[in-house]
Amino acid sequence: MSAAEMAQVLPLAVEYIRILPEVVLSLFGMAIMVLDPLVDERTSQKSLGLLALTGAVAAVAATLYQSQYAGVGFWGMVKVDSFSTFFHLVVTAVTVVVILTSYEYMEVQQIRAGEYYGLILFGAVGMCLMSSAVELVLIFIALEISSISTYVLAGFRRRVAISSEASLKYFLLGSFATGFFLYGVALMFGATGSTSIAVIAVALRSSPIPLLAYAGIALMFVGLGFKVAAAPFHVWTPDVYEGAPAPVVGFMSTAPKAAVFAVLLRVMFEANAPGRLWLIWVAAALSMTLGNVGALVQPNVKRLLAYSSIAQAGYLLVAFAVLPGNGIPAAMFYTASYAAMNVGAFAVVSHFAGAGERRVIVDDYAGLGRRSPLLAATLTIFLLSLIGIPMTGGFFAKFYVFSAALQADLVGLTIIGLLNSAVGAYYYLRIVVMMYMRESRDEAPVAPVSAWLGVGLGISTAATLYLGILPGRVLAYASRSVADLLH
Amino acid sequence: MNMHAINLDEWSPIILTLVTFIPLAGALLLILLPRRDRDIRVFSLVVSLLAFVLSLHLPVHFHRAQIGFQYELDRAWIPTPNIHYHMGVDGISMWLVVLTTFLTPLCVLISWKSIHERVKEFFILLLVMETALIGVFVALDLFLFYFFWEATLIPMALLIGMYGHGRKVYAAVKFFMYTMIASIFMLAAILWLYAKVGTFDFVTIQNAIRAGQVANFAGAAQWLFLGFFIAFAVKVPLFPFHTWLPDAHVEAPTAGSVLLAGVLLKMGTYGMLRFNLGLFPEQARANAWWVMILALIGIIYGALVALVQPNMKKLIAYSSISHLGFVVLGIFSFTQAGLDGATFVMLAHGISTGALFMLAGILYERRHTYEIVEFGGLASSMPVYAAFFLFVVLASVGLPLLNGFVGEFLVLSGAFQARAVYGILGATGVIWSAGYLLWMYQRVFFGKIRHPVNEILPDLDLRERVALSPAAAVALVMGVAPLLWLNAIDPAVHAALAPFEQLASKVVGQ
Numbered sequence: 001m002s003a004a005e006m007a008q009v010l011p012l013a014v015e016y017i018r019i020l021p022e023v024v025l026s027l028f029g030m031a032i033m034v035l036d037p038l039v040d041e042r043t044s045q046k047s048l049g050l051l052a053l054t055g056a057v058a059a060v061a062a063t064l065y066q067s068q069y070a071g072v073g074f075w076g077m078v079k080v081d082s083f084s085t086f087f088h089l090v091v092t093a094v095t096v097v098v099i100l101t102s103y104e105y106m107e108v109q110q111i112r113a114g115e116y117y118g119l120i121l122f123g124a125v126g127m128c129l130m131s132s133a134v135e136l137v138l139i140f141i142a143l144e145i146s147s148i149s150t151y152v153l154a155g156f157r158r159r160v161a162i163s164s165e166a167s168l169k170y171f172l173l174g175s176f177a178t179g180f181f182l183y184g185v186a187l188m189f190g191a192t193g194s195t196s197i198a199v200i201a202v203a204l205r206s207s208p209i210p211l212l213a214y215a216g217i218a219l220m221f222v223g224l225g226f227k228v229a230a231a232p233f234h235v236w237t238p239d240v241y242e243g244a245p246a247p248v249v250g251f252m253s254t255a256p257k258a259a260v261f262a263v264l265l266r267v268m269f270e271a272n273a274p275g276r277l278w279l280i281w282v283a284a285a286l287s288m289t290l291g292n293v294g295a296l297v298q299p300n301v302k303r304l305l306a307y308s309s310i311a312q313a314g315y316l317l318v319a320f321a322v323l324p325g326n327g328i329p330a331a332m333f334y335t336a337s338y339a340a341m342n343v344g345a346f347a348v349v350s351h352f353a354g355a356g357e358r359r360v361i362v363d364d365y366a367g368l369g370r371r372s373p374l375l376a377a378t379l380t381i382f383l384l385s386l387i388g389i390p391m392t393g394g395f396f397a398k399f400y401v402f403s404a405a406l407q408a409d410l411v412g413l414t415i416i417g418l419l420n421s422a423v424g425a426y427y428y429l430r431i432v433v434m435m436y437m438r439e440s441r442d443e444a445p446v447a448p449v450s451a452w453l454g455v456g457l458g459i460s461t462a463a464t465l466y467l468g469i470l471p472g473r474v475l476a477y478a479s480r481s482v483a484d485l486l487h
Numbered sequence: 488m489n490m491h492a493i494n495l496d497e498w499s500p501i502i503l504t505l506v507t508f509i510p511l512a513g514a515l516l517l518i519l520l521p522r523r524d525r526d527i528r529v530f531s532l533v534v535s536l537l538a539f540v541l542s543l544h545l546p547v548h549f550h551r552a553q554i555g556f557q558y559e560l561d562r563a564w565i566p567t568p569n570i571h572y573h574m575g576v577d578g579i580s581m582w583l584v585v586l587t588t589f590l591t592p593l594c595v596l597i598s599w600k601s602i603h604e605r606v607k608e609f610f611i612l613l614l615v616m617e618t619a620l621i622g623v624f625v626a627l628d629l630f631l632f633y634f635f636w637e638a639t640l641i642p643m644a645l646l647i648g649m650y651g652h653g654r655k656v657y658a659a660v661k662f663f664m665y666t667m668i669a670s671i672f673m674l675a676a677i678l679w680l681y682a683k684v685g686t687f688d689f690v691t692i693q694n695a696i697r698a699g700q701v702a703n704f705a706g707a708a709q710w711l712f713l714g715f716f717i718a719f720a721v722k723v724p725l726f727p728f729h730t731w732l733p734d735a736h737v738e739a740p741t742a743g744s745v746l747l748a749g750v751l752l753k754m755g756t757y758g759m760l761r762f763n764l765g766l767f768p769e770q771a772r773a774n775a776w777w778v779m780i781l782a783l784i785g786i787i788y789g790a791l792v793a794l795v796q797p798n799m800k801k802l803i804a805y806s807s808i809s810h811l812g813f814v815v816l817g818i819f820s821f822t823q824a825g826l827d828g829a830t831f832v833m834l835a836h837g838i839s840t841g842a843l844f845m846l847a848g849i850l851y852e853r854r855h856t857y858e859i860v861e862f863g864g865l866a867s868s869m870p871v872y873a874a875f876f877l878f879v880v881l882a883s884v885g886l887p888l889l890n891g892f893v894g895e896f897l898v899l900s901g902a903f904q905a906r907a908v909y910g911i912l913g914a915t916g917v918i919w920s921a922g923y924l925l926w927m928y929q930r931v932f933f934g935k936i937r938h939p940v941n942e943i944l945p946d947l948d949l950r951e952r953v954a955l956s957p958a959a960a961v962a963l964v965m966g967v968a969p970l971l972w973l974n975a976i977d978p979a980v981h982a983a984l985a986p987f988e989q990l991a992s993k994v995v996g997q
Contacts, residue, residue, distance in 0.1 A: 390634040406682040437648035
């Protein structure tokens with residue numbers, strides 16, 4: 001057997017570097033699972049949490065290291081480029097913040113935390129893999145790794161009925177949606193003879209495009225649309241977000257979404273999906289409108305933020321309806337700033353909720369501005385960013401998306417989006433108003449912010465403000481990955 | 488574009504940045520300061536005075552005869568999209584900057600005692616507000632402009648909602664939602680322009696439009712004009728977009744009202760002047776007839792409603808609607824006198840209405856009510872206060888030799904040139920304003936003291952006199968020597984009107 005043939009059988013060393021973050025996360029995840037029964041139950045929360053944090057930080061480092069080794073690996077199944085690095089960083093950074101948030105939360109809720117941290121790391125493996133996979137079957141497997149972890153995480157408040165309900169609902173509907181995705185992959189294979197995105201892209205450039213390909217794209221979009229909570233596949237979101245533990249909601253509303261958007265970008269742009277404009281147009285308009293209108297009447301903060309995340313997914317989808325040159329960087333920037341502000345908002349929510357998540361109603365936030373000025377100020381920054389006020393990442397995110405849409409002459413969709421963001425301002429503002437302008441009935445002191453949570457909040461605040469004041473570098477980086485994606 | 492090549496001293500390129508961001512820097516330092524209320528007040532006063540002193544550099548070194556923007560600074564900020572940190576002022580915006588820096592220290596003084604809870608947050612918000620307001624007037628990049636424009640919303644909404652009285656939350660949310668929704672239309676117009684021209688730079692866009700290089704401009708121009716106009720009309724506020732204003736004013740703390748009436752409303756009229764006239768002269772002319780009618784309705788309606796207000800603050804709020812109607816009337820007359828007058832009214836109204844709100848606030852501190860029937864005969868118990876009040880009322884109604892007269896006179900003569908009936912109807916507004924203000928004065932200060940509490944009301948203390956005197960002095964100087972202001976305003980207005988002279992010799996609405 002010649003050396004070249006050997007190379008085809010066994011991957012080269014450098015190819016392992018191209019899955020290094022996934023390997024690091026898996027190793028730490030397995031270590032936690034193994035250690036969980038061994039360490040003392042009273043200290044396991046602290047020691048395993050620290051181990052998980054180390055793993056997540058190591059994954060960030062691995063991503064940075066890996067970025068010097070761009071290229072394909074494992075028989076064309078994974079590809080490391082600036083695009084995948086971008087999403088790896090978003091996912092791993094969110095993981096870091098979520099672990100920092102959970103650390104205190106788990107103690108307050110008195111939940112045994114071993115598997116919890118393991119599942120978060122395993123979920124992150126799937127999400128990282130989604131952003132570097134360039135083969136539909138591997139994407140499917142990565143999607144499942146990520147989904148199954150989040151199904152379990154959603155039910156982690158074992159003693160609470162709505163948490164189990166959330167988990168079951170998410171699991172049933174999610175499996176159904178993944179089925180759609182798989183069916184779409186199969187049809188795509190039938191239409192083009194391959195599951196490799198690069199091959200599909202070539203096949204779809206030659207006309208006539210087979211009808212099967214349209215059906216394949218539509219079915220894949222159903223599956224992926226479910227995962228990002230885009231209307232009309234959003235119905236599960238409020239119930240699941242309400243029931244799941246708050247840090248988990250922070251996790252699953254940002255990291256998996258970022259990863260699925262990475263997949264969507266690959267499928268829609270790199271694979272040159274046919275007929276995407278109207279598919280996206282309708283989904284974006286529906287998500288923005290249903291999300292914002294739904295959020296208007298929510299008394300529960302977690303439900304409110306659930307509807308808000310539907311609306312935010314809608315804004316993000318607008319970027320998919322435009323030309324790739326503008327759309328890809330806009331979508332990537334939006335993903336990053338949405339991740340920063342939403343994970344931050346949920347970090348505050350999970351801290352303030354207290355034992356048993358008692359304080360999750362908007363009215364509970366009354367007087368928070370006086371009772372805990374720093375916590376209120378941080379939440380205000382995230383909420384203003386979600387509205388899209390200047391100086392925050394959310395502003396530039398919306399800005400790039402809508403100016404890209406106008407450059408593509410999508411005036412109708414832009415106006416729908418802008419009007420929606422005005423509606424959105426109302427319900428986000430309700431929380432700010434509550435915090436600063438109403439007096440609280442409940443004078444119980446707000447628990448002081450622990451150092452862990454403080455770091456987590458610091459990271460997400462800094463990211464939100466950085467993206468809002470100096471968005472240039474991130475956007476320039478995102479623009480560079482357009483070339484990677486479109487060859 | 489680089490007009491500052493002529494020997495201005497080395498401060499010139501950075502002076503606007505300094506003036507704009509010193510208050511913000513002060514606010515950030517305030518966050519670190521311990522919660523000793525007195526220190527915080529003194530510190531805020533020092534910061535706002537520093538900004539004011541620095542802003543005086545602008546009129547002192549301003550080249551009055553020169554057309555175009557001065558003290559310009561143009562740096563790339565964000566590469567994609569092409570956003571520049573482009574600042575500069577002309578004779579119009581320069582005075583609005585000085586008006587802002589002038590009123591802020593007075594706001595600090597007037598809030599000295601009336602704000603005693605969450606003092607630190609109050610002054611942080613006030614200083615952030617100042618930065619945002621100045622930014623609006625100096626930004627020459629549409630993006631930067633929008634940035635500051637939106638940035639004024641939050642501190643003002645919080646000032647009203649946290650420190651106001653009565654239905655403060657309702658007023659704050661109404662204020663926020665009205666202006667936020669309206670400015671979204673402006674954002675859409677700005678984004679459209681960017682999509683077609685590829686820059687946010689005001690001067691570049693203006694030149695591109697004038698040279699006819701913008702694709703599809705003819706079809707979109709009317710919509711773009713309306714997009715900008717709605718945002719500004721709500722801010723002014725022009726009838727029928729005015730309903731947020733009385734609520735916001737009545738519930739706002741005194742300093743909030745002073746900045747709201749004194750400066751914030753001018754953002755709208757300034758925007759009309761700069762953007763509606765500057766970018767879309769043809770559409771401005773085509774739409775002038777209904778804009779002027781709305782302005783006239785505002786003048787008369789505002790005055791009539793003010794006449795019957797039982798609440799002093801609400802009366803002043805409606806008088807603002809009436810006065811700002813004059814500004815819009817002057818702007819859309821497209822005459823030299825009209826625009827000169829409009830700019831002058833903006834400044835004069837800022838000073839005198841600011842002072843009126845301060846006076847109302849002083850009374851509120853003593854009696855915790857704005858209801859006019861609660862007072863009467865105050866001239867005997869508070870003689871100094873009554874004198875100040877009379878002076879400001881006279882300035883506001885347009886007594887010759889005080890600041891109100893000059894602007895209104897110029898606006899009316901501009902309106903007459905445009906169409907006589909506009910001038911005549913506008914002139915009734917002057918009469919009304921004398922009516923409601925003097926009648927209010929009579930009910931508050933003359934007659935017998937009906938409520939025993941009013942007999943022992945303390946007169947103005949030193950701090951209050953210090954806060955009021957500068958406003959009164961400026962009102963007098965502006966009335967006696969308006970040329971000090973007008974000789975800088977005039978060339979800028981001339982430049983703004985240049986495209987209109989090319990358009991046609993007909994003036995308005997034909």
